Amino acid sequence: MINPYLLRHQIDIISKKLETRGFILDKKYLFLIEKKRKELQIDFENLRHKYKKLSQIIGKNKNIQTSIIDLKKQVLKIKEILKIKNNELKKIKKKIKKFTSLIPNIPDSTVPIGNNYINNLKIKSWGKIKKYNFNVQDHIELGKKINGFDWFSASEMSGARFVIMKNKMALLYRAIGQLMLDVHTMEHGYIEMNIPYLVNKNSMYGTGQLPKFKEELFYVSTINKNQKNDKYILIPTAEVPLTNLFRNMTIKENDLPIKLTAYSPCFRSENLSYGKDTRGLIRLHQFDKVELFQITNPENSMFCLEQLTLHAEKILKLLKLPYRKMLLCTGDMGFAATKSYDLEVWFPSQNTYREISSCSNMSDFQTRRIQAKYYQNKTNKKILLHTINGSGLAIGRTLAAILENYQNSNGLIEIPEILSQKYLNGMKFLN
Numbered sequence: 277m278i279n280p281y282l283l284r285h286q287i288d289i290i291s292k293k294l295e296t297r298g299f300i301l302d303k304k305y306l307f308l309i310e311k312k313r314k315e316l317q318i319d320f321e322n323l324r325h326k327y328k329k330l331s332q333i334i335g336k337n338k339n340i341q342t343s344i345i346d347l348k349k350q351v352l353k354i355k356e357i358l359k360i361k362n363n364e365l366k367k368i369k370k371k372i373k374k375f376t377s378l379i380p381n382i383p384d385s386t387v388p389i390g391n392n393y394i395n396n397l398k399i400k401s402w403g404k405i406k407k408y409n410f411n412v413q414d415h416i417e418l419g420k421k422i423n424g425f426d427w428f429s430a431s432e433m434s435g436a437r438f439v440i441m442k443n444k445m446a447l448l449y450r451a452i453g454q455l456m457l458d459v460h461t462m463e464h465g466y467i468e469m470n471i472p473y474l475v476n477k478n479s480m481y482g483t484g485q486l487p488k489f490k491e492e493l494f495y496v497s498t499i500n501k502n503q504k505n506d507k508y509i510l511i512p513t514a515e516v517p518l519t520n521l522f523r524n525m526t527i528k529e530n531d532l533p534i535k536l537t538a539y540s541p542c543f544r545s546e547n548l549s550y551g552k553d554t555r556g557l558i559r560l561h562q563f564d565k566v567e568l569f570q571i572t573n574p575e576n577s578m579f580c581l582e583q584l585t586l587h588a589e590k591i592l593k594l595l596k597l598p599y600r601k602m603l604l605c606t607g608d609m610g611f612a613a614t615k616s617y618d619l620e621v622w623f624p625s626q627n628t629y630r631e632i633s634s635c636s637n638m639s640d641f642q643t644r645r646i647q648a649k650y651y652q653n654k655t656n657k658k659i660l661l662h663t664i665n666g667s668g669l670a671i672g673r674t675l676a677a678i679l680e681n682y683q684n685s686n687g688l689i690e691i692p693e694i695l696s697q698k699y700l701n702g703m704k705f706l707n
Contacts (some may be wrong), residue, residue, distance in 0.1 A: 277379075313365070327351060404587070420447070424445025434561075439557065471511075494561075515567055518538060522571055541648075568665060569663070577662035585617045592621060597621050614639040623680055
């Protein structure tokens with residue numbers, strides 16, 4: 277959520293920055309609703325001051341009953357008006373919260389301005405793209421050849437965009453996730469967390485999924501008539517529980533940054549997705565991901581973004597998968613992000629790069645919602661923290677990229693050396 281002070285005092289500047297994201301801020305509505313809130317707030321405070329003053333007078337003269345009867349009547353009347361004003365104030369604040377909760381984060385000054393992915397800026401590319409002397413196949417065909425995927429059974433029991441992995445494919449999938457966790461905890465200094473996969477609405481609101489993306493979530497209902505049917509929501513990413521660990525917390529500055537990682541399933545309805553991006557393992561309703569998360573002070577958050585992105589890149593380098601790093605433009609960033617990098621891995625079957633990780637600095641957008649702060653040493657004041665997160669990596673997409681980039685003309689799929697040696701007992705091929 278954007279700092280309310282900026283919306284009140286720098287509305288024109290903020291509005292212009294949001295326009296670069298394709299978001300048109302209704303300044304007139306915000307002005308009118310804020311004006312109404314301010315008027316109500318002043319009325320309420322003045323009445324409360326009068327109420328307290330008269331109550332003190334009554335308290336001092338309680339033994340002189342005849343002289344305070346009228347005052348008591350006046351106090352009771354003010355009390356009733358205060359109740360009405362307070363309810364009106366709560367309603368107007370609720371309207372403001374609803375309105376402002378749908379405003380995206382302000383883009384950082386270093387973010388290129390643009391409408392969509394075409395305007396993203398390539399920072400670098402890494403790895404050599406192989407040239408094949410045979411017709412390359414996509415990961416769906418390759419998985420079918422070695423009997424590693426069972427799409428039919430998954431569809432029968434769950435529906436479209438689910439998969440069952442079998443035998444060596446399942447083993448390779450597990451090894452990929454283990455590699456990621458080991459590298460991030462042993463080399464990069466992240467603390468591994470095991471987190472809930474079901475969270476409440478407050479947690480989703482805290483990270484910006486609600487109310488903006490309410491139609492993209494899976495809600496869990498129960499048969500208990502005394503419970504609401506949408507009490508729990510399946511997490512779309514481990515970012516949600518990891519961020520909410522710091523709700524209403526104040527951390528010592530010397531303990532920053534805090535770095536966490538978690539392996540978890542992620543659940544997304546993906547209602548707006550279609551085309552090539554939905555084939556096979558690219559965009560499932562349920563997929564696994566290793567999440568990277570850092571929370572730090574504002575001065576270090578951009579450094580932490582660069583660091584976290586490098587940590588995600590390290591996995592691609594270890595697996596020797598060609599990729600490129602893209603700085604997202606204003607119109608292509610996620611709702612809560614102030615700056616984002618996408619890592620895109622090469623898919624030979626499509627002759628293009630596809631996103632495998634998105635790493636973002638959320639600034640204080642999320643911490644304002646969850647009230648996560650730190651004690652600033654030089655001022656001894658409580659300051660809002662900054663959150664940074666990213667995929668390190670999406671495991672299904674990593675598997676798909678391995679299958680396609682490591683395919684051979686004889687139908688065998690080579691296993692990356694680091695996985696073969698450390699996690700698969702020397703197994704060199706999938707067949």
